[in-house]
Amino acid sequence: MLEFRKDLFADERDDNLNVIGKGEQRQDMLGHVTGRTRFFDDHGFDGLLHLKVVRSPHHHARIRSIDVTAAERAPGVKRVIRGQDVPLNKNTLLSLIDFGKDDEPTLAVDKVRYKGEPIVAIIADSEAEALAAVKLVRVSYDPLPTVFDVQEALKPGAVVVNETYPGNYFEYHDKYDHQKLRFGDVEAAFRTADHVLEERYQMSPIEHASTETNGTIAAPETNNRYVVHSCAQGLFFSLGTTAKILALESNRLHFIGGTVGGGFGGKVDSLTEPLAVLGAILTGRPVRYVLGREEEMQFASPRGAERHVIKDGVMRDGRIVARQITSYFDAGAYTRLTSYGVVKCVAHMPGPYTIPNVRGDAYCVFTNRVPATAMRGFGVTGVDFSIEVQMDKLAHLVGIDPMEFRILNAYRDGDMKAHRRVAHNTALIECVQVVAEKVNWPLSETARRASSLSGGGGPRAAIPPTVTDESGRIGRPETRQAPPQLTPGAAPLPAHQPRPAVPVYQPPPAHQPAAALPNYPSQPADAAPLPAPAPPVPNAPAPPQHGAARFSSVFTRRR
Amino acid sequence: MARHQGRGMASINYPIGMNLGGDPSQALVHANPDGKFTVALSAIDLGQGMKQVSRQIAAETLGVPIEDVYVDTADSDTGPHDMGSFASRGTHRVGNAVIVAAKEARGVLLEAAAEELEVNADDLVTDGKGNIHVRGAASKSITVKAASQAAQFKQGKTISGRGIFLIPLSTVHPETGEMSPVTAYAHACLVVDLEVCDETGDVKVNKLTSAYELGRALNPKMVEQQLVGGAWMGMSHALYETPEPYYPNPEHGGRDYNEYLMPGPGDIAPHDITVLERPAPDGPFGGKGPGEMCANPVLPAVANAIFNAIGVRIDTLPITPEKILRALKAQGGARPQIRRA
Numbered sequence: 001m002l003e004f005r006k007d008l009f010a011d012e013r014d015d016n017l018n019v020i021g022k023g024e025q026r027q028d029m030l031g032h033v034t035g036r037t038r039f040f041d042d043h044g045f046d047g048l049l050h051l052k053v054v055r056s057p058h059h060h061a062r063i064r065s066i067d068v069t070a071a072e073r074a075p076g077v078k079r080v081i082r083g084q085d086v087p088l089n090k091n092t093l094l095s096l097i098d099f100g101k102d103d104e105p106t107l108a109v110d111k112v113r114y115k116g117e118p119i120v121a122i123i124a125d126s127e128a129e130a131l132a133a134v135k136l137v138r139v140s141y142d143p144l145p146t147v148f149d150v151q152e153a154l155k156p157g158a159v160v161v162n163e164t165y166p167g168n169y170f171e172y173h174d175k176y177d178h179q180k181l182r183f184g185d186v187e188a189a190f191r192t193a194d195h196v197l198e199e200r201y202q203m204s205p206i207e208h209a210s211t212e213t214n215g216t217i218a219a220p221e222t223n224n225r226y227v228v229h230s231c232a233q234g235l236f237f238s239l240g241t242t243a244k245i246l247a248l249e250s251n252r253l254h255f256i257g258g259t260v261g262g263g264f265g266g267k268v269d270s271l272t273e274p275l276a277v278l279g280a281i282l283t284g285r286p287v288r289y290v291l292g293r294e295e296e297m298q299f300a301s302p303r304g305a306e307r308h309v310i311k312d313g314v315m316r317d318g319r320i321v322a323r324q325i326t327s328y329f330d331a332g333a334y335t336r337l338t339s340y341g342v343v344k345c346v347a348h349m350p351g352p353y354t355i356p357n358v359r360g361d362a363y364c365v366f367t368n369r370v371p372a373t374a375m376r377g378f379g380v381t382g383v384d385f386s387i388e389v390q391m392d393k394l395a396h397l398v399g400i401d402p403m404e405f406r407i408l409n410a411y412r413d414g415d416m417k418a419h420r421r422v423a424h425n426t427a428l429i430e431c432v433q434v435v436a437e438k439v440n441w442p443l444s445e446t447a448r449r450a451s452s453l454s455g456g457g458g459p460r461a462a463i464p465p466t467v468t469d470e471s472g473r474i475g476r477p478e479t480r481q482a483p484p485q486l487t488p489g490a491a492p493l494p495a496h497q498p499r500p501a502v503p504v505y506q507p508p509p510a511h512q513p514a515a516a517l518p519n520y521p522s523q524p525a526d527a528a529p530l531p532a533p534a535p536p537v538p539n540a541p542a543p544p545q546h547g548a549a550r551f552s553s554v555f556t557r558r559r
Numbered sequence: 560m561a562r563h564q565g566r567g568m569a570s571i572n573y574p575i576g577m578n579l580g581g582d583p584s585q586a587l588v589h590a591n592p593d594g595k596f597t598v599a600l601s602a603i604d605l606g607q608g609m610k611q612v613s614r615q616i617a618a619e620t621l622g623v624p625i626e627d628v629y630v631d632t633a634d635s636d637t638g639p640h641d642m643g644s645f646a647s648r649g650t651h652r653v654g655n656a657v658i659v660a661a662k663e664a665r666g667v668l669l670e671a672a673a674e675e676l677e678v679n680a681d682d683l684v685t686d687g688k689g690n691i692h693v694r695g696a697a698s699k700s701i702t703v704k705a706a707s708q709a710a711q712f713k714q715g716k717t718i719s720g721r722g723i724f725l726i727p728l729s730t731v732h733p734e735t736g737e738m739s740p741v742t743a744y745a746h747a748c749l750v751v752d753l754e755v756c757d758e759t760g761d762v763k764v765n766k767l768t769s770a771y772e773l774g775r776a777l778n779p780k781m782v783e784q785q786l787v788g789g790a791w792m793g794m795s796h797a798l799y800e801t802p803e804p805y806y807p808n809p810e811h812g813g814r815d816y817n818e819y820l821m822p823g824p825g826d827i828a829p830h831d832i833t834v835l836e837r838p839a840p841d842g843p844f845g846g847k848g849p850g851e852m853c854a855n856p857v858l859p860a861v862a863n864a865i866f867n868a869i870g871v872r873i874d875t876l877p878i879t880p881e882k883i884l885r886a887l888k889a890q891g892g893a894r895p896q897i898r899r900a
Contacts, residue, residue, distance in 0.1 A: 001830070001832060002779060002782070002783040002786070002832040002833075003833055003834070004776070004833070004834050008835050008837070009835065009836060009837040009838070012837060012838055012845075013775065013836060013838050017619055018619055018622070018687035019615045019618045019619045019625050019687070020615055020775070020777050020844045021775065021776065021777065021778075021779065022778065022779075023779045023780035023781075024611065024615060024625055025611075025780075026610065026611040026781070027610055027611055027614055027629060027630065028604065028610055028611070059809065097581065115809070148807040148808070148809055149807040150807075172733065173731075173733035175733055176733060179731070179736060180733065180734060180735065181735070181736035182735045183735070183736075199874060200874065201874045201875070202806070202875040202876065203876045204801040204803055204804070204806040204875070204876055204877065205802055205803055205806065206796055206800045206802070207800065207802055209800075209816075232603070232643070233603050233605065233645050234603070234641075235601045235603060235633045235635055235638070235643065236640050236641060236642070236643070237642065237643045253635070254634075254636050255633075255634075256633065256634050257603065258600075258601070258602070258603050258604055258610075258632040258633020258634070259633070260603055260604065260605045260606070262605060262606055263603070263605040263644065263645075264792075265645060267605075268643065293814070293816075294814040294815060297802065297813055297815065297819060298802070298812055305803070305806055305807070330807075340578065343578060343579070343731060343738075344574070344578035346736050347574065347578055347738060347740035347741075348574065348740075352570065352571060352572035352744075352746070367807075368809075369803075369809050374645055374646075376789070376792065376850070376851045376854055377851045377852065377854055377855050378645075378646070378851070379578070380573060380574070380852075380855060381796075381854065381855050381858065384571050384858070384859065385858040385859045385862070385876065386874075387859075388569035388570070388571065388856070388859030388860070388863070389859045389872070389874060391859075392567070392569075392859070392862075392863040392866065393872070401899075402567075402568055402863070403568060406570045406748075410570075411572075419736055419737060419738050419739075419740060421738075421739055425743065425744065425837060425839055425840060426572075427772035427835060427837045428570055428746045428748070428772075430746075430770075430772065430837075431746045431747055431748035431770040431771070431772050431835060432748040432770075434748070434833050435568070435749065435750050435768055435769060435770045438750075438768050438833060439566075439750050439768050441568075441750070441899050442899070468734045
């Protein structure tokens with residue numbers, strides 16, 4: 001059931017539109033419901049070959065030898081591919097935007113860093129023959145010690161998972177073992193808070209579990225090019241990754257996709273495109289490489305685990321005065337996209353609330369598990385879970401209704417956010433109010449009258465004097481802040497608490513005009529129906545501070 | 560044994576588009592000689608409706624009926640560059656590129672019509688039904704089809720347009736984390752009503768009630784599809800799913816849909832959704848993007864509702880019956896909290 005509250009923010013909208021806002025049937029609906037839509041795997045080719053990979057049975061091991069002689073002689077086998085056959089057998093996905101160092105082979109050569117890491121690819125006439133030949137590959141291993149816990153992995157002397165990052169952490173700005181967020185002085189605020197509550201939250205990994213598993217069909221065209229039927233979520237992203245790994249000019253690849261059987265972030269990694277195209281190059285035949293369900297479940301990248309430790313200082317009247325979040329993202333054995341998710345998480349701290357003192361430290365940590373990747377809500381879902389459970393605990397601690405507590409602390413237009421940009425276009429308060437009304441959740445008059453449009457800005461727009469530090473210098477683990485010690489809540493939470501009185505709190509200060517948005521690098525969309533269209537600048541050059549900025553200058557040099 | 564009712568809430572916001580920007584999308588729009596339009600993209604339709612939302616944005620901007628627009632996407636030989644469908648960026652980034660391209664094509668269309676009608680193009684409007692007429696004088700009109708034919712065969716004009724949308728890449732300060740992550744945020748609040756069995760640890764979600772602020776719901780049916788599906792995913796994440804049930808122990812991962820637990824049809828709860836629309840100043844027709852965010856409030860709201868029902872906090876996901884029973888044992892039984900409404 002879905003309904004609209006058109007009365008809210010009505011003066012900010014022009015609803016006089018022809019097609020926008022109408023529940024028109026999708027142009028692809030008939031094809032989907034009649035089973036005629038063609039996905040990547042619906043493209044048939046004469047002489048299609050099938051590719052399967054040999055995967056590591058160990059979480060961490062040195063490879064002593066690889067013997068493929070029996071596999072090469074097996075029935076139906078057309079080609080065996082090893083790491084040395086891959087033109088550039090070391091890559092990192094975000095190298096396309098110059099972020100991070102190449103750290104992951106397409107086929108492992110000297111070492112495996114997670115259970116399921118591909119080592120050898122077999123191309124055969126049928127899937128069954130390829131799978132049979134996989135079993136004939138003899139790999140000899142020296143198993144190595146493993147590390148699976150993110151905080152264990154960060155300890156000095158921990159097993160080195162990925163030699164590109166010998167401290168088991170991604171390196172930010174060539175300087176720190178994590179990304180920092182510093183706004184105000186949390187330590188001083190904790191000292192003045194009525195209560196301090198520190199809690200630890202853990203999100204385990206989850207699967208994307210798309211109906212369609214990852215896969216690619218690649219075939220030689222007649223013009224020295226290769227056509228690639230791909231399920232990629234980023235067509236050119238996958239094309240660029242494949243071209244880089246195979247050392248091809250990008251226009252020798254003709255990628256076709258766009259109709260994908262579910263992604264949720266699980267089809268950003270180009271898990272199958274490079275090997276399928278390499279197979280087509282080496283055999284001169286069309287090659288299909290599709291993950292089976294078990295491979296997808298066990299060895300394709302999941303959403304990674306996250307651990308968030310949140311320490312809050314709160315006043316008796318419900319105002320949160322300080323929030324410190326320490327976050328550990330479990331990247332698994334290789335970076336893929338986790339380094340990006342960590343920065344997105346830092347940008348999201350401290351949640352949709354205006355808190356005058358915020359400290360964040362977020363780590364991208366390498367462990368011996370399947371590399372993690374993006375998933376729906378990347379960088380945000382885990383910290384939102386943690387923040388919102390913490391908010392519930394804080395409300396309970398100070399005896400304020402949870403919705404009132406959200407509205408009291410909610411960010412409003414004109415407030416300064418911890419990443420030092422002014423909030424605008426906010427609507428958290430209204431969402432809470434609408435749901436409260438829907439479920440008959442009693443709200444005080446003050447909470448019902450609150451608005452995202454007023455009460456923000458003014459002193460809430462200020463950037464406070466901020467304490468910075470040099471903790472976590474690369475190569476100096478002794479400077480890393482000690483793992484936050486879990487302290488029990490300020491007082492045991494009373495059970496069977498009587499219903500708290502409707503909180504009395506100071507109404508926010510009178511509305512003051514929001515400060516101008518500083519450095520907001522938005523390019524107005526020039527969407528005509530909006531009441532106050534910004535000047536159209538469709539081809540405006542980037543502001544000078546961004547210049548030719550790529551992630552290299554944002555974070556770290558690629559090597 | 561008792562089943563304890565609980566109610567919990569959470570409120571969230573969500574950033575729209577790739578963090579830090581630097582993620583361009585392009586669009587090309589052109590008409591055939593009959594005034595039927597094709598939008599060429601490289602965006603990916605994952606089932607979320609990328610093609611349809613682009614189609615509606617193009618039709619609205621061009622001022623033509625929706626059935627006169629089709630979207631052709633993700634052929635790298637014909638579609639212009641696009642970063643991809645992730646980070647809730649499709650509607651915002653691609654939609655803006657489509658607007659730019661469609662405006663340029665519309666400009667040529669109106670010029671062609673103006674030449675045929677011998678009027679100034681600035682005085683022309685479209686009726687969204689396939690006609691172009693002089694503002695305030697509906698009788699002085701020409702069809703989109705006739706104008707397109709004239710452009711192609713008489714005037715030698717291409718009715719086409721190019722569009723790109725790029726939010727320039729933001730830097731990140733190493734010491735303070737100062738950055739410009741995104742330009743638009745969507746918002747939500749969600750209440751979960753559930754019950755917890757103190758004998759089996761089973762959680763049954765009975766109802767979800769939510770409000771989502773999405774800028775503008777460009778296609779309400781597709782918004783509903785996202786929000787209903789996303790809430791299911793959030794419920795699944797909160798209570799069922801994980802490949803590593805005893806994380807950080809890496810064992811016991813499911814190998815298929817039998818072993819990897821997810822809610823079945825009998826576990827789905829009714830979801831009462833209200834949509835708020837506060838247009839994003841730089842969104843296409845104000846649109847933001849409901850894609851990713853809709854799962855997020857469900858997780859903490861479920862955890863908070865479980866606390867409300869039995870007085871235990873489970874801070875590790877997923878919240879399995881095993882964890883609930885262990886926590887109840889440690890606490891010495893259920894301690895229901897205050898009921899709200």
